Structures are given as structure tokens and as C-alpha cells.
Amino acid sequence: MNPLKALQDQGQAVWLDFVARGFMADGHLKKLVEEDGLRGVTSNPAIFEKAIAHSDEYDTSLRSAEAGADVPVIALFEQLAIEDIRNAADVLRPVYDATDGADGFVSLEVSPYLALETEDTIAEGRRLWREVGRENLMIKVPATQAGLPAIRHLIGEGINVNVTLLFAQDVYEAVANAYIEGLEALAAKGNVSRVASVASFFVSRIDSAIDQRLDQKIREANDPDEKAALERLKGKVAIANAKLAYQRYKRLFATSRWNGLAVRGARPQRLLWASTGAKNKAYRDVLYVEELIGPDAVNTMPPATLDAFRDHGRVRPSLEEGVGEAQRALVALARAGISLDEVTAGLVDDGVRLFVDAADKLLGAVASKRAAILGTRLNRQTLALGADLDREVGATIEQWRANAAARRLWRKDKSLWTGADEDRWLGWLDIIDRELGRVDAYRAFAEDVRREGFSDAVLLGMGGSSLGPEVLAETVGAAPGFPRLRILDSTDPAQVRAMEEAIDLHRTLFIVSSKSGSTLEPNIFKDYFFERVASVVGPERAGQRFVAVTDPGSSMEQAAQAARFWRIFHGDPGIGGRYSVLSAFGLVPAAAAGLDVGRFLESACLMARSCGPDVPPAENPGVRLGLAMGLAARQGRDKVTVVAAPSIAAFGAWAEQLIAESTGKDGKGLIPVAAEPLGPPEIYGQDRFFIHLRLEGKRDDSQEAALGALETAGHPVARIDLASPDGIVQEFFRWEFATAVAGAVIGINPFDQPDVEASKVRTRELTAAYEKSGELPLEMPLFSGEGVEVYADPRNADALRELVRDDHLEGWLRAHLRRLTPGDYFALLAYVARTQEHTAALQNVRLAVRDARRVATCLGFGPRFLHSTGQAYKGGPNSGVFLQVTADGAEDLAIPGHAFGFGTVKAAQARGDFEVLADRGRRALRVHLKGGDVAAGLGSLGAALRRALA
Incomplete structure (x- = not known):
């Protein structure tokens, strides 16, 4: 039978x-x-x-x-x-x-x-x-x-x-x-x-575990009878x-x-x-x-x-059979000094762990097959890290898997970071699903915008509320029949004036974007343009040209209600500004430009699911990239250099803010480097980590060749492939997730920005002083002549005087640049209008420094970088050498309801920024261009700097 x-x-x-x-x-x-x-x-x-x-x-x-x-x-x-x-x-x-x-x-x-x-x-x-x-x-x-x-x-x-x-x-x-x-x-x-x-x-x-212990006892026993008795227990206990x-x-x-x-x-x-x-x-x-x-x-x-x-x-x-014998076997086991209770308790723990291990392998297999099936619908990522970093990343991936760290992140476990208030700022993890439930509202808003016939939509914001929409405006653009999306995030009077001249106030929609509602720049932008619109359409109708995006109950919401704004959209108070692009702060301007919000969110969802709590770290692109960045920083490669295909290059500025403001604090962090053209391997130190965003079918041969050479030279290179520019929406989530992971590796809170707040406080103090006296506090330059003035705080001034050999601009610049050492970075902080001409002149300056000193270089336009890289510059590693550039501007532009104009605000922001850099012990020098011809002044500055490097 x-x-x-x-x-x-x-x-x-x-x-x-x-x-x-x-x-x-x-x-x-x-x-x-x-x-x-x-x-x-x-x-x-x-x-x-x-x-x-x-x-x-x-x-x-x-x-x-x-x-x-x-x-x-x-x-x-x-x-x-x-x-x-x-x-x-x-x-x-x-x-x-x-x-x-x-x-x-x-x-x-x-x-x-x-x-x-x-x-x-x-x-x-x-x-x-x-x-x-x-x-x-x-x-x-x-x-x-x-x-x-x-x-x-x-x-x-x-x-x-x-x-x-x-x-x-x-x-x-x-x-x-x-x-x-x-x-x-x-x-x-x-x-x-x-x-x-x-x-x-x-x-x-049970027998497997018990037999191991019995074998150990047998090896330790000296009595042959004892050995035999122990041997007889093997295979009997279970x-x-x-x-x-x-x-x-x-x-x-x-x-x-x-x-x-x-x-x-x-x-x-x-x-x-x-x-x-x-x-x-x-x-x-x-x-x-x-x-x-x-x-x-x-x-x-x-x-x-x-x-x-x-x-x-x-x-x-x-x-x-043999129940009595079974009882005697367990008594003999206890007499041998082996606790069955201890063994079985350990087996339960092992069993749970083994089932978790098996589940991880299972879900990793499903995730891998899903990614293969999605193909180019999902942006692909490959990491070429070099042997040492690759080995460390692999080991840490296994630690993260065993410790369920990714699942803890999704559960909003603040102990993954510093145990402060991180759990309050993780609303971005599930915002995509929540916003998918509001797609109809965004589509209705888009249709109303189209029906109104607006020619332009101007977003008035700063930092997180402006950089994300800027990426969409410059990489995807507006749909036919919808207004062109423009971004204003500068208090430079010339830039504000240029925006006004570029638009038709009768046919422009203004999107005032501020999470807290109290941020200075969006408020004064709103004050200025509301009055300008009221002057052409009438005070009663002006509000119908404005939309507010802000957190519930903010002062911005109250002002918008009072001015009878056309629409008010709410953000999520549990999401910080730099993580907000997939919330209303990015979706409202996207909808205004006619972009398909539903399709964008579904695309972002592909990446969010790929980084989900059910995807083990080895298959999780956000975890892998974040661990690579964080561990590279611990090896000294803390300059995250973002290289993007030209048509998606705007992503670099958004990534700069995300990485710098999230990780640069407590003397630690990553220093993002964006828009720095690639050079040959010999001009780079050993502090770089390169991330390349490229478009399938439209690869830039020069970028490919340069990065290939850098990889061959031993630099870690991550490559991310997008099928089309609108795939950039997936990168928003990947990079947010990776930055949160990197923050855990580095050991900081990636959701606060203490040094940004310090600059804001100093700016408010200076503008308040201006309102009282009609002028900013007097400063004394270290040097004046050649169309410039040079300033430094007392500590930096003393350090520079010891190095200066010639009391002219070139001499001060030479002394300042001599303070650059391997592993440092050079940052240009330019409080001038962000035009193509000015950008090109400043790019030439940064590249001259990079090539001569072989250090990473950064370029930020004030005040927008204050809400971005400014956090890392002040709170991150003290490895920056800063050259702030200010200038006499054209005629100031008055701000309704305020005693100061935009030029005064910009000057106060520059002064406040410089003072906080000094307070943080940073190596900083300010060059002020006199005469009002900024382009000529930048040309002269560049020439003097190149001579100083010679």
C-alpha cells in the first residue's frame, strides 16, 4: 500500500x-x-x-x-x-x-x-x-x-x-x-x-540546534560514558x-x-x-x-x-510510543547543561528572521522583474562606485535590510536620524497618493486658466516653492493654449523690472507661493505686483489675477482671502519646502501651464513604488543612491557633482537645494555642485561623487566621454537614464528619498534648516534698521579702488592681512584664494541679476579657480541660494572659501507698503548672509562692484582673479 x-x-x-x-x-x-x-x-x-x-x-x-x-x-x-x-x-x-x-x-x-x-x-x-x-x-x-x-x-x-x-x-x-x-x-x-x-x-x-550544542559538550567531556550518553541524545530531542x-x-x-x-x-x-x-x-x-x-x-x-x-x-x-523515554531525554538534556527553553526561544527569533530574509528575497525578485517589465517607463539607475566604496555600500545595504531601515523610514521612525522631530516632516512620502485623489481639482483649475486666456503665469516664490516649478518650466514647458510659466525668485530690482517688462499685466496670472506665508520675498513680490495689476485692471478685479499656494491658516492665506484671490490651494504642513514639489507647490504651477498633473503623478508613483517599504535595499534605487552618497561623504567624497543633459539641466539647481539644505548642518553634510562643466580627470581632487542624468537617444557625447574618463580614473559615477524630459518628475521622488537616506548615514536631521533661519533673522534686523534710519549700518572697506570695495569681518580681515603682499584687488583675491586647500570648495555668492551675461562671466571665474586650484566650485545667485545651498555653506563642513559679489545697482524699485525698496532688501540679504558666514567661522571675502555697470564690473573682477591665480 x-x-x-x-x-x-x-x-x-x-x-x-x-x-x-x-x-x-x-x-x-x-x-x-x-x-x-x-x-x-x-x-x-x-x-x-x-x-x-x-x-x-x-x-x-x-x-x-x-x-x-x-x-x-x-x-x-x-x-x-x-x-x-x-x-x-x-x-x-x-x-x-x-x-x-x-x-x-x-x-x-x-x-x-x-x-x-x-x-x-x-x-x-x-x-x-x-x-x-x-x-x-x-x-x-x-x-x-x-x-x-x-x-x-x-x-x-x-x-x-x-x-x-x-x-x-x-x-x-x-x-x-x-x-x-x-x-x-x-x-x-x-x-x-x-x-x-x-x-x-x-x-x-530543534535537533539541528541541539545537536550543535551536544557536539560541543562531547568535545569538552573527558568521561567516555558521558560522551556516549550525550551522543545518544542526538536526533532524539525534537x-x-x-x-x-x-x-x-x-x-x-x-x-x-x-x-x-x-x-x-x-x-x-x-x-x-x-x-x-x-x-x-x-x-x-x-x-x-x-x-x-x-x-x-x-x-x-x-x-x-x-x-x-x-x-x-x-x-x-x-x-x-516511548513517552516516558521522551521525558527522560529532556531531563538528560537539562542535566547536560543545555536549556531547551533557551534553544526554542532562539529558534523563534531565528524563524522570524529567516522568514523576513525569505520575504526580502521574494520581494526583491518581484521588484527586479517589475523593473524589467516597466522598461523605459521607469528611469534606470546604475552605480559605478569603485571597489572600496562599492564594497562598503554592499555591506551597508545588507545592514539596512537586516535592520529594516527602509521600512522604518516609511513608518516615519525618527530614530533612524537624530530622534528629534523628523517624524513630523515626512508627509512627502505619501503625498503622491493623496494628490492623485485631487487630480480632478487640478484639471478643473487648468481648464479655468485656459478659458481665461492668460498669456503668462508668474510664480512668485523662493527656494522650495520656486525651484521645483522652475524645473518643470524649463524642461517640460507649457502645453499649447496655456500660459507660459515664469519664475521670479530674485529681489534684484533689475530682475523684478525685467519680469514686469516681459509680461502683459492684463493677461498674466500670478501664483504667490509660500508655505509659512511669512517668507519675506513672496510677500513683497505679491505687494508689488498686486498694486501694478490693480493699476491696470482696478483694485476690485486685481485679486482675480492671483492664486495663493500656502499651508492652511498661514498669514498668506489670510492676506489672499482679504484680497479676494481667485484661488487658494493648501500645502501639507508636514512637508518642508524643499520636499514639496510633488504637492500643491509644484502641481498648481504645473496645472496652470497645462501639464497633465494626473500623468505626472502616475509617473512619480512608479518611482515611489520602486523606493517603497516593500522593496529591499538591494533593489531600491532611492536607498542605493542615498547610501552611496552618504558613504562616499564618509570617505571624503562629499562634493556631489550633478551633471545633466542640457535639456534637463535646470534639475541641478533643485537638487542643489535639496541636498545642501537637507544635509549641510552640524559641521557635516554634502556639498552639491551643479552647472559646473566637466573637465579632464587631472583637475579633480579625491572629493568628488558624480551623478549623471542623461536622456535616452539624446546622449551628449562630450559628457559621456568626460564621465567615462572620470570613472576610469577611479571617481564614483552614478548614471540615471530618462526616456524623455518629463521623466524628471520621477527624479523628484528618487532624490528626496535618497537625500533622507544619506542624512541617516551622515547622522543629521535632513528636515530642518537652522542656518537658513539665521540669515532670515539677520535680514529682518537690517531691514528694520533701514526703516528706522533710512539707511543700512555703515561698513568700512579693507580696500577701495579699481572700481571695487573689498570687505571682510575682523577675523577674516586679520587672516588676510597676513597674506596680502599688494594692497589692490588682485592682491586681496590672491591672498583669499591661497586659503584653498585640497578637499575645500570655492563658492561664488553673487547678489546681481541672474542674466545670461552675468552667469557666463561668473562661470568663467569659477572654472578658472577650479582648474588652477583643483577644487570643487559652486555658483549661487542671491538671494535665492540663501534658501538653498546657504544652509550647507553656513552649517555644513567648514571647507568652503567664499567670494561674495555685490554691486551698485540701477535705480531701486519701491515696494508698496514698505519704507524700503527691492534694492535695499537685496543689500540687507547680502549683508545678513555675509555676517552669518562670519559668525560660523567661514573663510569669506566680499567684493562690491561700484559704478552700476555690473557686466563691466564682473569682467574686471574676472580679470583680476585670473591674474591672482597665475
């Missing part, structure tokens, strides 16, 4: 610890049911991982799923798993019906990540029960402390439960009591006869433990308490022998089947053990 079928005569059910799509599709499972009397199937992450990762039988289903709406990786896996579980349940349904619901079950495990979370386990158990929709399903729940109340609760709701990871007899008794308590709760409100449960008691893993657990089962389900449930049709919770494959090759391969045969028990076997038992298994009623 077939030994597998013979087990039924002993009252024992045979289950299979395996499930796979092809296994069911080819009729193999049905054959086992019909020919071997198989009565159940169990699954776990390791089983699914082998089936999905190591075969192609799921690829068609994956492609079909992704052809519809993209879903998170865990949901993609669950679609596959639930289909398999349903199919297996349907194959076993005849067994379920024939046994009146006593057998014929298929088990599906709740996420191993929830093993320590009771409420989440209950919620997931309910959800899986509902989604599978089969009566002969069992939900697998681990026998952890958190799992016990979940078991009780799910049974109480009439949900079948397979309790897994049982090793200890006492824990088994607690599980059985939880089952009984759950039935009692169910009995108070419904039918208990259709609920079933098994307690999966693990076997071979079976003894199981037999004694079965005796507890018999007692627990023979009490008057149980009988009260039994008369109402309740079924005992059967013991299921799990981990029955013999791991020790010295043992008989069917040992853990043959020695545990008895009534009302289940043995779940892996396929190899099932085949082996069919071939040569021996059937006898072994489960109640």
Missing part, C-alpha cells in the same frame, strides 16, 4: 509544504490529492521566492498585471500569491467538502514583517481572508507574543488560523488556549463548527519534545471547558508537524515522519520528503 495513504489509516493527514503555479497548472497537485491522499498545502515566503525568482512561470502574469495600473511590489506579489492560493484551494475543495470542513486546507502567511505587531497582523489576516475568498483557507500567524492575541482575535471572527513557528511546549499550550478563547468569543455570537486551526510544531530545526506536546494536546482538548465547545461542533486544534525534512544526512530521511504518526495530527512535508516517504516510509502508530 502507498505509505502516504497508509498514514490516513492512523488518523494522520498529509499536507505538502509547497505551492507553485506550474505545479498546479500541469495537474501535479490534483494527482497528489487523488493518488497519495494529500489533504492540505502550506506556503511561506521561501516557497514563493523559489517559484517566482527561479522560474519564468510567473512572468506572463507579471507582465499582464503591469499592463494595467502599476501597483506596489507587495501588491504585485499578492496578486500572484492569491491567485495560486485560490487555485490550490479549489483543487483541495473536494477534500474539504468530503471531510465536512475538517481538512482540505491551504495556508497563506501574513507578512513576516508584522510578527511583532498585533493589530497589523489582525488587519492583514482579515484582509487576506477576504481577498482570497475561500472557506478552506488558513491564515498563518507566528506564535510570537504579538501573535497570540492576533490568533485569539482572528479565531473569534471565524477565520481559520495556522499557527506557525512553534517550538516550545509551554508556548504551544498558550497557543491552544488562545484558540479556545477565540472559539469562546465566537460562540457568543455565531457558529463555531466551521472554524479550523492547526498548531505548526517545528521539529528538525521527537521527544513533539511527543510531549502531543500529550498536552490530548489533555487540553479533553477538559470540561473544551467539551462545552465540542458539543457545539467545535473542532480541536490539531498539531501539525512542520520542518520535517531531515537536515542531518546521518539521519533517516523520513525520520520526522515515521516517528510522529498518530491520530488527529498533520504532517506537512516538503516535496523531497513526500517522495521519500512514498518510496520507503514505514507506518506505525509511533506518536505515543
Whole structure:
């Protein structure tokens, strides 16, 4: 007789610890049911991982799923798993019906990540029960402390439960009591006869752990008899433990308490022998089947053990043999100094960890296949880090996986950073899903903008509220029939005036963007342009040309309501400005320009899901990039150099702000370098990390060649490929996530900006002084002549005087540049209008310094960099040498309602910036260009600087 079928005569059910799509599709499972009397199937992450990762039988289903709406990786896996579980349940349904619901079950495990979370386990158990929709399903729940109340609760709701990871007899008794308590709760409100449960008691893993300890004791023993006694215990403890657990089962389900449930049709919770494959090759391969045969028990076997038992298994009623011997074996184990309780407790922890490891491998396989199916719909990333950094990144990826760090980030666990208030600023993690629920509102707004016939939409903002929309304006542009999107984020009077001259005030929509509502620049921009619009359309109609984007309850919202703005959109108070581009702060200007907000958000969602909590670090592009940046910084490569294809080059300024303001504090951080043209390897120090954004089909040969040479020279290079410019929206999320990860590596809070606030405070003090006296406080230059004035704080002045040999501009510049050392960076802080002519002149200056001193260089236009890289310059590593450039401007531009004009604001901002740099002990020098001809002054400055470098 077939030994597998013979087990039924002993009252024992045979289950299979395996499930796979092809296994069911080819009729193999049905054959086992019909020919071997198989009565159940169990699954776990390791089983699914082998089936999905190591075969192609799921690829068609994956492609079909992704052809519809993209879903998170865990949901993609669950679609596959639930289909398999349903199919297996349907194959076993005849067994379920024939046994009146006593057998014929298929088990599906709740996420191993929830093993320590009771409420989440209950919620997931309910959800899986509902989604599978089969009566002969069992939900697998681990026998952890958190799992016990979940078991009780799910049974109480009439949900079948397979309790897994049982090793200890006492824990088994607690599980059985939880089952009984759950039935009692169910009995108070419904039918208990259709609920079933098994307690999966693990076997071979116990012997593996015990045998190792016995071998150690044997090596340490000197007495031959003691050695022999210890040797006899090997391979005996797991079976003894199981037999004694079965005796507890018999007692627990023979009490008057149980009988009260039994008369109402309740079924005992059967013991299921799990981990029955013999791991020790010295043992008989069917040992853990043959020695545990008895009534009302289940043995779940892996396929190899099932085949082996069919071939040569021996059937006898072994489960109640030698109970006394089993007791003596456990006593002998304790006398040998080996604690079974300690071993089983460790095995539970190991079991949870192994299931998590298997789940990580499984979800990593699904994530990898999803990325391959998405193809160019998902921006690709490759990292060429060099051997040392690559090795460190690989090791840290494994640490992050083992410590669940990415999942902790998504859970908003502030201990991942400094434990301050980081949890309050993580609203950007799920903002895409929330904004997808508001797409209709954005589309309606866009249609109203189009209907109004606006020619231009001018965003009045600063920092995070302006740099993101600027990327969209310059990389994607406006849709036909919609206004051109323009950005004003400068207090330079010439730039404000140029914006006014470029637009038709009758046909322009103004978007005033400020999270707090109290930021100086958006408010004075609003004051100026509201009066200008009122002068041409009338005060009563002016508000209909304005839209506000601000956090709820801000002073900006109150002002907008008072002025009867056309629309007011709210941001999320849990998102800082630099992380806000995928919220209303980016989406309102995008909608005004006619961009398809829904399509943009869906594209961003592809990246957010790729960086999701269910994607292990090795497959998670945001984690990988963030770890690479953070670890590179720890190796001294803290100058993150962003190189972008020309058509998406505007992204660099946004990334600059994100990285600098997030990481540059507490004397640590990354220094972003944007818009610095590439040069040959020999002009770079060992402090660079390059990130290249390129467009498929439109690659810049010169960039490719330069970066290839840098990689060959040993510099780490990350490459990100976009299929089209509008794919830039995915990069917003990747870089936000990567920056948060890098912040964790560096050990700072990536969501505050203490030194930006310091500059704002100093600016307010200076403008307040101006309002009182009509002028800014007097300054005394170190040098005056050649059309310039040179300024420094006392500490810098003393340091420079020791180096100056010639008291003229060239001499002061030479002295200042001599302070650059390897690993430093040079930053030009230019408080002049951001025009093409001025930018070109300043670019020439920075490249001259880079090539001569072989240091990284930065160029920022004030005041916009104050809300961006200014944080890192003041709070980050003290490796910057700063040259601030100010200038006599053209005629000032008055601001309605204020005693000062835009020129005074800009001058106060420059002074405040310079003073805070000095307060932070930075090496800073200011050159003020006199005469009002800024272009000529920049030319003269450049010439003097090049002479100073010679």
C-alpha cells in the first residue's frame, strides 16, 4: 500500500509544504490529492521566492498585471500569491467538502514583517481572508507574543488560523488556549463548527540546534560514558519534545471547558508537524515522519520528503510510543547543561528572521522583474562606485535590510536620524497618493486658466516653492493654449523690472507661493505686483489675477482671502519646502501651464513604488543612491557633482537645494555642485561623487566621454537614464528619498534648516534698521579702488592681512584664494541679476579657480541660494572659501507698503548672509562692484582673479 495513504489509516493527514503555479497548472497537485491522499498545502515566503525568482512561470502574469495600473511590489506579489492560493484551494475543495470542513486546507502567511505587531497582523489576516475568498483557507500567524492575541482575535471572527513557528511546549499550550478563547468569543455570537486551526510544531530545526550544542559538550567531556550518553541524545530531542506536546494536546482538548465547545461542533486544534525534512544526512530521511504518526495530527512535508516517504516510509502508530523515554531525554538534556527553553526561544527569533530574509528575497525578485517589465517607463539607475566604496555600500545595504531601515523610514521612525522631530516632516512620502485623489481639482483649475486666456503665469516664490516649478518650466514647458510659466525668485530690482517688462499685466496670472506665508520675498513680490495689476485692471478685479499656494491658516492665506484671490490651494504642513514639489507647490504651477498633473503623478508613483517599504535595499534605487552618497561623504567624497543633459539641466539647481539644505548642518553634510562643466580627470581632487542624468537617444557625447574618463580614473559615477524630459518628475521622488537616506548615514536631521533661519533673522534686523534710519549700518572697506570695495569681518580681515603682499584687488583675491586647500570648495555668492551675461562671466571665474586650484566650485545667485545651498555653506563642513559679489545697482524699485525698496532688501540679504558666514567661522571675502555697470564690473573682477591665480 502507498505509505502516504497508509498514514490516513492512523488518523494522520498529509499536507505538502509547497505551492507553485506550474505545479498546479500541469495537474501535479490534483494527482497528489487523488493518488497519495494529500489533504492540505502550506506556503511561506521561501516557497514563493523559489517559484517566482527561479522560474519564468510567473512572468506572463507579471507582465499582464503591469499592463494595467502599476501597483506596489507587495501588491504585485499578492496578486500572484492569491491567485495560486485560490487555485490550490479549489483543487483541495473536494477534500474539504468530503471531510465536512475538517481538512482540505491551504495556508497563506501574513507578512513576516508584522510578527511583532498585533493589530497589523489582525488587519492583514482579515484582509487576506477576504481577498482570497475561500472557506478552506488558513491564515498563518507566528506564535510570537504579538501573535497570540492576533490568533485569539482572528479565531473569534471565524477565520481559520495556522499557527506557525512553534517550538516550545509551554508556548504551544498558550497557543491552544488562545484558540479556545477565540472559539469562546465566537460562540457568543455565531457558529463555531466551521472554524479550523492547526498548531505548526517545528521539529528538525530543534535537533539541528541541539545537536550543535551536544557536539560541543562531547568535545569538552573527558568521561567516555558521558560522551556516549550525550551522543545518544542526538536526533532524539525534537521527537521527544513533539511527543510531549502531543500529550498536552490530548489533555487540553479533553477538559470540561473544551467539551462545552465540542458539543457545539467545535473542532480541536490539531498539531501539525512542520520542518520535517531531515537536515542531518546521518539521519533517516523520513525520520520526522515515521516517528510522529498518530491520530488527529498533520504532517506537512516538503516535496523531497513526500517522495521519500512514498518510496520507503514505514507506518506505525509511533506518536505515543516511548513517552516516558521522551521525558527522560529532556531531563538528560537539562542535566547536560543545555536549556531547551533557551534553544526554542532562539529558534523563534531565528524563524522570524529567516522568514523576513525569505520575504526580502521574494520581494526583491518581484521588484527586479517589475523593473524589467516597466522598461523605459521607469528611469534606470546604475552605480559605478569603485571597489572600496562599492564594497562598503554592499555591506551597508545588507545592514539596512537586516535592520529594516527602509521600512522604518516609511513608518516615519525618527530614530533612524537624530530622534528629534523628523517624524513630523515626512508627509512627502505619501503625498503622491493623496494628490492623485485631487487630480480632478487640478484639471478643473487648468481648464479655468485656459478659458481665461492668460498669456503668462508668474510664480512668485523662493527656494522650495520656486525651484521645483522652475524645473518643470524649463524642461517640460507649457502645453499649447496655456500660459507660459515664469519664475521670479530674485529681489534684484533689475530682475523684478525685467519680469514686469516681459509680461502683459492684463493677461498674466500670478501664483504667490509660500508655505509659512511669512517668507519675506513672496510677500513683497505679491505687494508689488498686486498694486501694478490693480493699476491696470482696478483694485476690485486685481485679486482675480492671483492664486495663493500656502499651508492652511498661514498669514498668506489670510492676506489672499482679504484680497479676494481667485484661488487658494493648501500645502501639507508636514512637508518642508524643499520636499514639496510633488504637492500643491509644484502641481498648481504645473496645472496652470497645462501639464497633465494626473500623468505626472502616475509617473512619480512608479518611482515611489520602486523606493517603497516593500522593496529591499538591494533593489531600491532611492536607498542605493542615498547610501552611496552618504558613504562616499564618509570617505571624503562629499562634493556631489550633478551633471545633466542640457535639456534637463535646470534639475541641478533643485537638487542643489535639496541636498545642501537637507544635509549641510552640524559641521557635516554634502556639498552639491551643479552647472559646473566637466573637465579632464587631472583637475579633480579625491572629493568628488558624480551623478549623471542623461536622456535616452539624446546622449551628449562630450559628457559621456568626460564621465567615462572620470570613472576610469577611479571617481564614483552614478548614471540615471530618462526616456524623455518629463521623466524628471520621477527624479523628484528618487532624490528626496535618497537625500533622507544619506542624512541617516551622515547622522543629521535632513528636515530642518537652522542656518537658513539665521540669515532670515539677520535680514529682518537690517531691514528694520533701514526703516528706522533710512539707511543700512555703515561698513568700512579693507580696500577701495579699481572700481571695487573689498570687505571682510575682523577675523577674516586679520587672516588676510597676513597674506596680502599688494594692497589692490588682485592682491586681496590672491591672498583669499591661497586659503584653498585640497578637499575645500570655492563658492561664488553673487547678489546681481541672474542674466545670461552675468552667469557666463561668473562661470568663467569659477572654472578658472577650479582648474588652477583643483577644487570643487559652486555658483549661487542671491538671494535665492540663501534658501538653498546657504544652509550647507553656513552649517555644513567648514571647507568652503567664499567670494561674495555685490554691486551698485540701477535705480531701486519701491515696494508698496514698505519704507524700503527691492534694492535695499537685496543689500540687507547680502549683508545678513555675509555676517552669518562670519559668525560660523567661514573663510569669506566680499567684493562690491561700484559704478552700476555690473557686466563691466564682473569682467574686471574676472580679470583680476585670473591674474591672482597665475
